[in-house]
Amino acid sequence: MSLINTGYLEPEELRELQKLPSEERYQKGPVAVIECVQEIPCNPCEAACRFGAIRIGDPITNLPQCSHEKCTGCGVCVSKCPGLAIFVVNKAYSETTATVSFPYEYMPVPEQDMAVTAVNRKGEPVCEAKVVKVLNPAAFDHTPVVTVEIPKEYADDVRSIRRLQEAD
Amino acid sequence: MLERDVVVVGAGPAGLAASIEAAKAGADVLLVDLNMKPGGQLFKQIHKFFGSSAHRSGTRGFEIGKMLLAEAEEAGVEIWLQSTVIGAFPGNLIAIEKGTDGGNKEVITMRAKKLIIATGASENVVRFKGWTTPGVMGAGAAQTMINVNHVKPGKKIVMVGSGNVGLIVSYQLMQAGCDVVALVEAAPKIGGYAVHAAKIRRAGVPIYTQHTVVEAVPGEDGTVCKVVIAKVDDHFQPIPGTEQEIEADTVTIGAGLKPATDMVKLEKCQLTFNGPFGGFIPLHNDRMETSRAGVYVAGDATGVEEANTALEEGRIAGISAVESLGLIGESEAEKKRIEIWGRLEALRMGPFGERRQIEKNNILAEYEEKIGTAVEME
Amino acid sequence: MGEFFSDDMIVCRCEEVTVAEIKEAIRQGARDVVGVKRRVRAGMGLCQGRTCEKMVQQILAQELGVKPWETGTSSARPPIRPIAFGDLAKGSVE
Numbered sequence: 001m002s003l004i005n006t007g008y009l010e011p012e013e014l015r016e017l018q019k020l021p022s023e024e025r026y027q028k029g030p031v032a033v034i035e036c037v038q039e040i041p042c043n044p045c046e047a048a049c050r051f052g053a054i055r056i057g058d059p060i061t062n063l064p065q066c067s068h069e070k071c072t073g074c075g076v077c078v079s080k081c082p083g084l085a086i087f088v089v090n091k092a093y094s095e096t097t098a099t100v101s102f103p104y105e106y107m108p109v110p111e112q113d114m115a116v117t118a119v120n121r122k123g124e125p126v127c128e129a130k131v132v133k134v135l136n137p138a139a140f141d142h143t144p145v146v147t148v149e150i151p152k153e154y155a156d157d158v159r160s161i162r163r164l165q166e167a168d
Numbered sequence: 169m170l171e172r173d174v175v176v177v178g179a180g181p182a183g184l185a186a187s188i189e190a191a192k193a194g195a196d197v198l199l200v201d202l203n204m205k206p207g208g209q210l211f212k213q214i215h216k217f218f219g220s221s222a223h224r225s226g227t228r229g230f231e232i233g234k235m236l237l238a239e240a241e242e243a244g245v246e247i248w249l250q251s252t253v254i255g256a257f258p259g260n261l262i263a264i265e266k267g268t269d270g271g272n273k274e275v276i277t278m279r280a281k282k283l284i285i286a287t288g289a290s291e292n293v294v295r296f297k298g299w300t301t302p303g304v305m306g307a308g309a310a311q312t313m314i315n316v317n318h319v320k321p322g323k324k325i326v327m328v329g330s331g332n333v334g335l336i337v338s339y340q341l342m343q344a345g346c347d348v349v350a351l352v353e354a355a356p357k358i359g360g361y362a363v364h365a366a367k368i369r370r371a372g373v374p375i376y377t378q379h380t381v382v383e384a385v386p387g388e389d390g391t392v393c394k395v396v397i398a399k400v401d402d403h404f405q406p407i408p409g410t411e412q413e414i415e416a417d418t419v420t421i422g423a424g425l426k427p428a429t430d431m432v433k434l435e436k437c438q439l440t441f442n443g444p445f446g447g448f449i450p451l452h453n454d455r456m457e458t459s460r461a462g463v464y465v466a467g468d469a470t471g472v473e474e475a476n477t478a479l480e481e482g483r484i485a486g487i488s489a490v491e492s493l494g495l496i497g498e499s500e501a502e503k504k505r506i507e508i509w510g511r512l513e514a515l516r517m518g519p520f521g522e523r524r525q526i527e528k529n530n531i532l533a534e535y536e537e538k539i540g541t542a543v544e545m546e
Numbered sequence: 547m548g549e550f551f552s553d554d555m556i557v558c559r560c561e562e563v564t565v566a567e568i569k570e571a572i573r574q575g576a577r578d579v580v581g582v583k584r585r586v587r588a589g590m591g592l593c594q595g596r597t598c599e600k601m602v603q604q605i606l607a608q609e610l611g612v613k614p615w616e617t618g619t620s621s622a623r624p625p626i627r628p629i630a631f632g633d634l635a636k637g638s639v640e
Contacts, residue, residue, distance in 0.1 A: 005357055007365035007375045038362050039518035041476075042218035044226030060220045061518035080226050082216035083363030106343055106371075123372030141216070141228065160370040166345055202627070255624025265629050273633045290596045295604075300556050382550045398550070406550045426600060433622035441615035447600070448619045 008121035009035060011156050021068040021089075026155075030073025030090035030099070034064050035159075036083060048080035075101050075147075079140035088147075091155050098155035099132060101147040106163050109144050110134060117162040118150050125162060126154050172198040172246075174489050175262065175280035177253050177431055180208020181475045182467025182482035183286035184236040189486030190284075191243035193495045198280075199245050200264055202252045206240075207233040208288060209308070210475060212315045214343070215336060218361075222511060223476045232475070256283075256434045260462065282462045282489040285432055286482060289425035289446060289468035294328060298384035303392030307337040307422035314344040322418030326395045327351040328381055332360035332474075334422030338368045341420075350414050352379040352397050354404045361520070382406050384419050392417050425472045435463050440534055444527050445471025451535045453542075454505065455488035456481055459535075461542040464489055471531070473524060480512050557605070558598040560591025568602060572609045578618035579603060592628055595620050 014020060017037040025031055032053070034045070039061040046056045046064065053070035054077060056062045075088045078101055088101040100118075110116055110131045118129035129148035136144035150158050174190045176183045179201035191197040205211065213229020224232055240247070250267025254275070257263070263277045291306035293299065303322060307329065310321045325346050327338045330353035338348045348368065356378050358365045369375065379397050387393030399410035425446055429439065432450040438459035439448045449471045456464045464485040467478035484505055491501035516525035553566035563586050571585035579595070579602055582588050588602050589595025595602070599620060606617040625634065 005377060007358055007362070007369035009366070035366070036363065038520075040218060040361055040363075040520055041220065041515050041517060042225060043220050044216075047221055048226075059514055059517050061514075061521070080216075082218050082226055083361065084367050085363045107345070119370060119372070121366065121370060123370050143216070163342065163371060252627045252629075254627050254629055257624075263624060265625075265627070265633060273630070274636060275629070275633055292600055293597055295551070295555060295557065295601050297550065297552065297555065300559050408549060426596075428596070429619070430594065430622045430626045433619075434624065434626055439619070443615075448615075 006122075009037065018063070019065065025068045026089065026091040029092045030075075030088050030101075031068050032066055032071050032073060032075075032077055033087045033089050034066050034085065035087065036064055036081070036085045039063060040083075042082060044080045044082060045077045045086060048077045050074075050076065075135065075145050078103055078145045079135075079143040084143075087159060089155050091152060093149060096152055097149050098152045099147050099149050100155060100158045101133070101145050102160050103143045104146045104160070105143055108164050108166060109136065110146055110161065110164060116148060116164070118148055118154065118158040119160050119162055120157045121159050123160075126158050127151055129158070129161065170276060170278035172196045172278065172280055173493055173495075174198070174282045174284060174486070175200065175278075176284040176286060178208065178286035178288055178467070178469070179203070179206035179247065180286060180288050180467060180478065181210055181232075181236065182288075182469075182478035182485070183208070183284070184240055185479045185482030186284045186286060186464070186466055186486035186489070187245040188236070188239050188243050189483050190490050191240070191245045193487075193490035195490050195493060195495055197243075197245045199240070199247045200251045200253060201247070201249055204250055206237060206247055206249065210236070212308075212311045213475070214315050214340060217475065219476045220511075220514065223479070223515075229475065253431060256431075282464065282493060283435070284464045284466060284482075284485045284489060285435070285450075285469055286465070286467045286478075286485070287428040287431050287469045289427050289472050291421070292423045292426055293421055294381070294423045296381050296383060298386060298392070301384045301386045301392050302390060303417055304384050304419045304421070307333050307420045310418070310420040311337045311340060314340060314346075320344055320346050321420070322392075322416070323347060324349045324416040325418045325420055326381065326397070326414055326416045327420050327422060329353060329422035329424070330355075330358045330360055330365065330375065330377070331422055331424060332364060333425075335360040335364035335368060337420065337422060338373060339364065339371070342368070342371055342373075346418075348373045349416050350374055350376060350395075350397065352376045352381060354378065354380045354400050380404070380406055381419060382411060392419060395419055425468065427469050427472060429469065432458065432463075432465060432469065435460050437463060437465070438539060440531065442471060442527055442531065444523055445473075449531070451531060451539060453535045453539075454484075454509065454532055455491075456485040457488060457542050459539045459542055461544050462489075462492065463542075471524075471527070477512060477515050477524075480508050480515070484508050557601050558588035558591065558595075560593050560597075561587040561589075563588040563598075565605060568605050569609060572606065576606075577610065578606065578616075579620050580618060582606065583620055589620050594622075594626065
C-alpha cells in the first residue's frame with residue numbers, strides 16, 4: 001500500500017481497499033467517501049451517522065463500511081472522524097462543477113465565497129476553487145467542514161485546500 | 169506518621185484512573201505529580217482521540233483530561249502538585265518533596281499502604297552532529313510549547329520520526345502557525361497511523377522515508393539555521409553523497425519514548441527488557457502488581473502505549489490495590505478486571521495493536537514464571 | 547560513516563561527556579551503563595541519564611558487539627530527583 005510509504009493513497013488503491021460510491025450513486029447527489037484503510041481501534045463515525053449508513057461493529061478495528069444508498073451526504077461524520085479521513089463529494093452540484101467537503105482545522109477558517117486553491121491528497125495544487133459553505137456548529141467541536149466548488153473532473157482528486165496564511 | 173491507603177505517583181491518565189477507582193471504593197487516596205497541573209500529557213492533546221465510544225473517542229484529549237479531573241475531585245482524591253517522590257524505604261515508606269503554594273518545598277516521609285506507580289515515559293533523542301544546538305528539541309517538548317504555553321518553537325520545522333507522535337505534532341505545529349518543511353523517517357515505511365500521515369501530506373508536508381538528519385547547522389546566533397538530511401542504507405546508516413540541505417530553524421525529534429523507571433527501580437521491582445514497549449519495564453501480573461507486594465504499575469511506565477490503554481491499566485491497578493486493602497471483595501474485583509482486560513484486548517488489535525497484545529501476554533507469562541507471588545520489600 | 551558521527555559529539559549533555567570519553571571508558575573495562583557512569587559520569591547529572599542512557603546503551607552495544615539490553619540500565623537511589631540540601635535537611639518524619 002503506497003499510503004504507508006508515502007502518506008497518500010492513489011485513487012486506484014482506494015477503490016480496491018474501500019467500497020467507494022458508484023458513479024451512478026455520485027450522480028444522485030452528495031455522498032460520504034470514507035478514506036479509512038487501516039484497521040485501527042476507532043469507531044466514532046458509526047455513532048455519528050443518524051441514518052445508520054456507517055457500520056463498524058465488533059471488533060472496533062473493523063474498517064467502516066458505508067451504505068451509500070442510506071447515506072444522505074449530510075457530512076456530520078466528516079467532523080466526527082478523529083482521523084479526518086471522511087469527505088463528502090457531490091458530483092451533481094451543477095452541469096460542470098462538483099463540490100468536495102472536507103474537515104479543516106487550521107486558522108484562519110475560510111469564509112464563504114472566498115477564492116482558494118484546491119489541493120489533492122499529496123498537497124499539490126489541482127485547481128482554483130470557490131468556498132460555497134463553511135459549517136462550524138458547536139456540535140462539530142472545532143472541526144469546521146468546508147465545502148468547495150471545483151470543476152467536475154477533479155472531484156476524485158481534491159481533498160483539501162492550500163492553508164490560508166495568518167494575517168500579520 | 170502521615171499515612172494513606174493508596175499513594176499514586178503520576179497524575180496522567182493512568183494515575184488519574186487508578187486514583188478514581190481506589191477513591192470510589194472508599195480508600196484515602198493521595199495523588200502526587202511533579203507538574204503544576206495534573207493530567208499528564210492529556211492537556212497537550214488537542215486532537216480528537218481514537219478508540220471506542222466506551223473510551224469517549226472523538227473527544228479531544230484535553231477534554232478527557234478535564235472529565236477525569238472532575239471525576240477525581242468528586243471521588244475525593246487528594247492531589248499534591250509540584251511534588252516529587254524522591255525516595256522509598258522498607259516498611260512502605262516514601263519520601264516526597266512536597267510543593268507548597270508559596271513555591272517553597274518541604275520533604276515529607278510518609279507511609280503508603282499501597283503504592284501505584286504511573287510515572288509515564290520520557291522522550292528518546294537521536295544523535296547527530298549538532299544535536300545539542302539550540303533549536304533541536306523533543307517533539308513532545310515542542311507540543312508542550314505550542315499547546316500548553318502557546319509559544320511557537322520556530323517558524324520552519326524539520327520533524328524526525330513518523331510514529332504517531334511525529335505525525336500528530338507535525339499537524340499541531342501547522343495548526344499553531346508553523347511550517348513543517350520536512351518529515352524524515354529512517355525506516356522505509358511510515359510508522360504511525362496512515363490517516364495522520366495523510367492529514368499532513370494534504371497540507372503539503374514532504375515525507376522522506378529512508379532518510380535521517382545528519383546535521384543541525386547553527387547560524388551566526390548559535391541556533392539552528394539549516395538542517396542536513398541524507399538517505400540511509402538498509403542498516404539505517406547515512407549514505408555519503410546523498411546529503412541535502414533544508415532551510416529550517418527547528419528540529420523536533422519524535423523518536424519514541426522510554427518508560428520512566430526511576431520509581432520502580434527505587435522500589436526494587438524486577439525489570440525486564442522489552443523492545444516494542446520502549447526498553448526496561450517492571451514485570452507485572454494481571455492485577456498490575458509488580459514483583460513487590462503492594463506496589464502496582466500502570467500506563468506508559470509499564471511499556472509505551474497510548475492514553476486509552478493507560479487509563480484501563482490504571483483502573484486495574486486501582487481496583488487491585490483496594491481489593492488487597494479489603495475494601496472490595498475478590499469476586500467483584502475479578503469481575504471488573506475481566507471486563508477491563510476485554511476492553512484492553514479490543515484496543516490491542518489490528519496491525520498497530522496485535523504486537524502489543526503478544527508482548528503483554530509475554531510479560532504476564534514471564535511474571536508467572538519468574539515471580540509467581542509478589543514479595544514484601546526487605 | 548565516520549564523516550557523519552565524530553567522536554567529539556556530546557552524548558551526556560548534563561555532564562558534557564563525549565563519544566570518545568565513553569569509548570575510552572569501555573577500553574578501560576566498562577561493560578554496562580553503570581560501568582560507563584562510574585568512570586566518566588555519563589548519566590550522573592541533573593537528568594540522571596533520562597536523555598543519554600539509550601545512547602550510552604547504543605555505543606556500548608556497538609563497541610562490544612552485544613545487544614542493547616545486555617548493557618543494563620542504571621540503578622536509582624534516593625533522592626531520584628534533584629533537591630536542595632536545605633529542603634532535605636529540613637525534612638521531617640511526621
